Amino acid sequence: MINLVWLVPLLPLIGFVIIGLFGKQLSKGLVGIIGSGSVFGAFAIALGIFFELTGKVEKSFTIDLFNWISAGKLSIPFSFLIDPLSSLFLLIVTGIGFLIHVYSVGYMSHDEGFARFFAYLNLFIFFMLLLVLGSNYLIMFVGWEGVGLCSYLLIGFWFKNTAYNNAAKKAFIMNRIGDLGFLLGIILIFVTFGSIGYHDVFMQAKNLASGNPTLTAITLLLFVGAIGKSAQIPLFTWLPDAMAGPTPVSALIHAATMVTAGIYMIARSNILFTLSPFTMEVVAIIGVCTALFAATIGLAQNDIKKVLAYSTVSQLGFMFLALGVGAYTGAVFHVMTHAFFKALLFLGAGSVIHAMSGEQDIRRMGGLKKHIPVTHATFLIGTLAIAGCFPFSGFFSKDEILAGAFEHNKLFYALGILAALMTTFYMFRLYFLTFRKSFRGTHEQEHHLHESPKSMTIPLIILAALSIVGGFVGIPAALGGTHFLEEFLSPVFEDSSFRIVHHLSHNTEYALMIAATIVMIIGIYIAYNMYIVKETLPAEESEELQPLHNMIYKKYWVDELYENLITKPLNFISDALHKVVDNQLVDGIVNGVGSLVNRTSSVIRLAQTGNIGLYIFVMVISIVLILLTRIM
Amino acid sequence: MSAIQIIPINWYLLLSTVLFTIGVLGVLFRRNAIIIFMSIELMLNAINLLLVAFSSYLSDSKGQVFVFFIMAVAAAEVAVGLAILMMVYRNTKSTDINILNKLKW
Amino acid sequence: MITLLLIFFPLIAALLLLSVKGEQVKNIALGAAIVEFVISIFALTQFQHNAEVQFEAIFPWINSLGISFHVGIDGISMLMVLLTTFLVPIIILTSFKTEYKNPAIFYSLILAMQMALIGVFVSLDGFLFYVFWELALIPIYFICLLWGGENRAKITFKFFVYTLAGSLVMLGGLIYLYQHTEGLHSFNIAALYKAGQALDATHQGYVFIAMFMAFAIKMPIFPFHTWQPDTYTVAPAQGTMMLSGIMLKMGTYGLIRWLLPLAPLGVGEWGHVAIILSSIGIVYASIIAITQKDFKRLIAYSSIAHVGLISAGILAMNIQGLQGGMVQMLSHGVNVVGLFFIADLIQKRTGTREIAALGGIRNVNPQFAVLFLFVLLGSVALPLTNGFVGEFLLLNGVYQYNVWIAAFAGLSVILGAVYMLRSYQSIMLGETNSITSTFAPLAGSEKAVLIILCTAIIAFGVYPKPLLDISGPAIEKLLSSIAH
Secondary structure, three states: OHHHHHHHHHHHHHHHHHHHOOOOOOOHHHHHHHHHHHHHHHHHHHHHHHHHHHOOOOEEEEEEEEEEEEEOEEEEEEEEEEHHHHHHHHHHOOOOOHHHHHHHHHHHOOOOHHHHHHHHHHHHHHHHHHHHEEEEEHHHHHHHHHHHHHHHHOOOOOEEEEEEHHHHHHHHHHHHHHHHHHHHHHHHHHHHHOEEEEEHHHHHOOOOOOHHHHHHHHHHHHHHHHHHHHOOOOOOOOOHHHHHHHHHHHHHHHOHHHHHHHHHHHOOOOOHOOOOOHHHHHHHHHHHHHHHHHHHHHOOEEEEHHHHHHHHHHHHHHHHHHHHOOOHHHHHHHHHHHHHHHHHHHHHHHHHHOOOOOOEEEOOOOOOHOOOOHHHHHHHHHHHHOOOOOOOHHHHHHHHHHHHHHHOOOOHHOOOOOOOHHHHHHHHHHHHHOOOOOOOOOHHHHOOOOOOOOHHHHHHHHHHHHHHHHHHHOOOOHHHHOOOOHHHHHHHHHHHHHHOOOOHHHHHHHHHHHHHHHHHHHHHHHHHHHHHOOOOOOOOOOOOOOHHHHHOOOOOHHHHHHHHHHHHHHHHHHHHHHHHHHHHHHHHHHHHHHHHHHHHHHHHHOOOOHHHHHHHHHHHHHHHHHHHHOOO | OOOOOHHHHHHHHHHHHHHHHHHHHHHHHHEEEEHHHHHHHHHHHHHHHHHHHHHHHHHOOOOHHHHHHHHHHHHHHHHHHHHHHHHHHHHHHEHHHHHOOOOOO | HHHHHHHHHHHHHHHHHOOOOHHHHHEEEEEHHHHHHHHHHHHHHHOOOOOEEEEEEEEEEHHHHHOOOOOOOOOHHHHHHHHEEEEHHHHHHHHHOOOOOOOHHHHHHHHHHHHHHHHHHHHHHHHHHHHHHHHHHHHHHHHHHHHOOOOOHHHHHHHHHHHHHHHHHHHHHHHHHHHHOOOOOOOOOOHHHHHHOOOOOOHHHHHHHHHHHHHHOOOOOOOOOHHHHHHHHOHHHHHHHHHHHHHHHHHHHHHHHHHHHOHHHHHHHHHHHHHHHHHHHHHHHHHHOOOOOOOOHHHHHHHHHHHHHHHHHOOOOOHHHHHHHHHHHHHHHHHHHHHHHHHHHHHHHHOEEEHHHHHHHHHOHHHHHHHHHHHHHHHHOOOOOHHHHHHHHHHHHHHOOOOOHHHHHHHHHHHHHHHHHHHHHHHHOOOOOOOOOOOOOOHHHHHHHHHHHHHHHHHHHHHHHHHHHHHHHHHHHHHHHHOO
16 A cells, blocks of 8 residues: 555546546536545545554655656655655545545535636645655645645635635735745755755754754744744734635635644654754744734634634644644644544534525524534534533643643643633634524525535534544543554654653643633633623624724734735835836946947047048148157 | 269158148148149159159169059049049039038037 | 757758748748757757767867867757757747738748857857857847837847947957967867966956856846846847747856856856845846736846846856756746747737736636646746746755855745736736737637647656756766866
């Protein structure tokens, strides 16, 4: 199976090529089958690889395909690396990717760009697989930029809408800012280690002292890339805007897979980060700040997808917090569980939007429980999972992160648990406003309410099941588990793990779990009190808001800040450079030289009087002078 | 000793200089194109005289060969020059060179 | 022999073309260009992948001055010849839907220019190089002057005089070196190399400045670039493609062949200035491109940015930078021809190149939108497109020279995306308006051009190794010869 790994990305690529070239001629059913089938094929192989890998002693396999770029001692093979980390991500990407493909068959069935949508999705899966499979940083970068491109294409999927196009462009450009950092990081890795293959780099890095300045520079640059892709402060504003894309895209790209690429990258380079304590601190701080910051914005949003988007940013912050405190397994664990429940929530939201005939404002919803029972039940499971309710998957992964934070720095823990409280609150706020009480939309919308087709509900049910049981792969020892995931991933993190020793006692762990549960209950209670008991409704656009409320509703004006701080000055500079510096100064000098010649000639030509007598006279005088100088 | 060498070289030089200077002054100060032409011929002939004299004194025939060249060139020049002058006269009814000042900026 | 054929076949074809009348002109011109391409492919099959100069031909020309007609092809030249012979038929094909006055003269000028360009790329004699260098200017001058757009006389004149001035300085440099060749003076490239490398650093610096001026104006490098946006905008589409696709590579090729080996110490003296100018140009032109209103002008500025990176990478004098420069020359040629063709297509159909006036073309012609997107991705250097390979290697090369310059030059990664996506969105996406609603479908020849270019963009992005292998040994030899 492992030797067939090249098939894993190839299948979606073939799907993309077929649908991309002949999509117009094929029927929608066939497009759906090719699109989903290719991903399912990839999933099947990934599953085979996973089981083969668990059975083997040797945990790392490199499969060379061809020599991609070589110049001097820089040699970059196009090759894949199979190890526990990549095989786990393979499963997540292809598994969730497949479910979302199936879901999309139903969700997008009325869209005229159906074939195009599947072509893009397949291309995305291809690049995402390259990202996780590559055996060196440049292949990862290929996937990294490739998924950015697909994200751009899918956010702007409905390309007639200018706002969507702007969101797409913003996402691509913000990603590119990060990508530059990543690229420079890769080059620095090459310059430092003479190679960019993971194996060579980590072998050499292991022997460097902790806090090595070059390593710090490398890791900071890599982290810049992760900030862009995983929507952390300060490059997070593209992700909420990215909700302009169709909902399956939000679920697949902007929740489950692409945005976790940053976590994958850092987990992959864990040894480099472990040896750079400064970067680790930065990662943790950025992570916890983002978790908190995005959660506060999430408190006041009224668009069902925007709430989920900010929740994604916040959860990604949690993952970076985990990375920053050295809980690599926790971060990967949370990537996995988050992929389950956040994909579930987004798909559920998609189902709600589908039922509501395109309405996304939760102020117009309510009481959907009885109309769309399957969606309701699965959405509730997702909400409980993200809130970290025992025994849903989110409980285990979030607990592991918070435990890591507690161990590392109590402040991080406090901020983390505050963010968790807010998460619980806004998720239940969302849930209550959407599904409970009575319907607040128009009569026509109410008339239209219907449960989604099977192709949409079945993925929901599967994801709900995964959200419940997904956490069981990582039951901590304190609860009598073996933590299969930690053991499985241990070869990847072995160089880091002996440098970061975990030593929480079981009693502390119990205390942390109980604290987390209490916090969750408080969150649910506040939300229940506000939206069920008191039946508060979020303010309409026209209403004046409290200053604080207004600030978070307006997302701290970060977009406006960037607009005024970067976009406008850049346009101004561009204009100024063009009109003043280029046209006047630089070109002015060039033209000046030309006109200087012209002007000089216009002075000198006056000597040309046309009077022949004068010419001859000057000639004779000159000859006489020449003769005189010869004589003397 | 040929006839030429009877007269000392200095006289030749003097005559030639006088002729040449007359030619130069003629060119410079007269405005009639025909007279200027004649002055130019005068200068050429002053040089010819000098060449012949030196040729004889130095017993080197090259100088006399040169004279023939100059005479040929002068004849050609007169042919062309007079043709131009004819045209000028036909167009302007004058041979005054100061009219010909169109060749300026 | 084959080198001579490569040089003189287009010239013969150009002369014969003058006698052709009527409809057949385009087809014959295209046929000749394709034959030339086949010849170059044949040369490639005969080419040994090593560092030696092959297919060498040498005839005495002006013996008393040590000038000979000396041509030959090594890996570096091979790639440039291939670029020329690949692009010229495509450029001719792009004009199939355009009716020019006096087509026979137009196409024979293009073929004549091809002859001069190939001459530049295979010359192994300083004087011969200079002759071809200047010869290439004459056809393009007439192409721009006779078939150009508004205000062409003034702009073309400026372009001509500006580049001519640069060339003269280069000639000065070459003659200076010639005076320092051993024994009987010679313009032979090996003799010039030897003479150049024997000079002390200060004097090599002078040689560097003299040669660099010519190349910098040709490429162009900030601040010698002001002729370029005007000329590119005003020239007819095919002229712009010849200029940007191939002719500016004379400058970058010149850096590799005629600058680094002639004055390696000079690079040490003045290289940092040149690299800094190049990098300033990258960011400067990228920023200016952001607010350009005319799409053709925007591409012109983006070209300055791309060339700046090539120049900086080459002058960094390491294997990654030089190889990146080689690959990027080819990639840039392909991409920029594609972009200018797209600008031309849009202008032909809508009558305007103003970005803001367009929009929604994608709704009318999705096929065109996809092909445009591919070219755009190549241009913003997305991985797996040809642009990325070069950009990565170049940045790598510059990084080894100086970290901060690389980081600064890397800003083009971001800014490139900004101006390209902005213009793409504004031209192709959104709602259709009255200008774009009648956007005609692509004709066969137009589709063929774009598909060929897109195939090249993807193919050399996924598998650039054949290209790198052609120039690799020659570049390594060149580097080792100037290492000490």
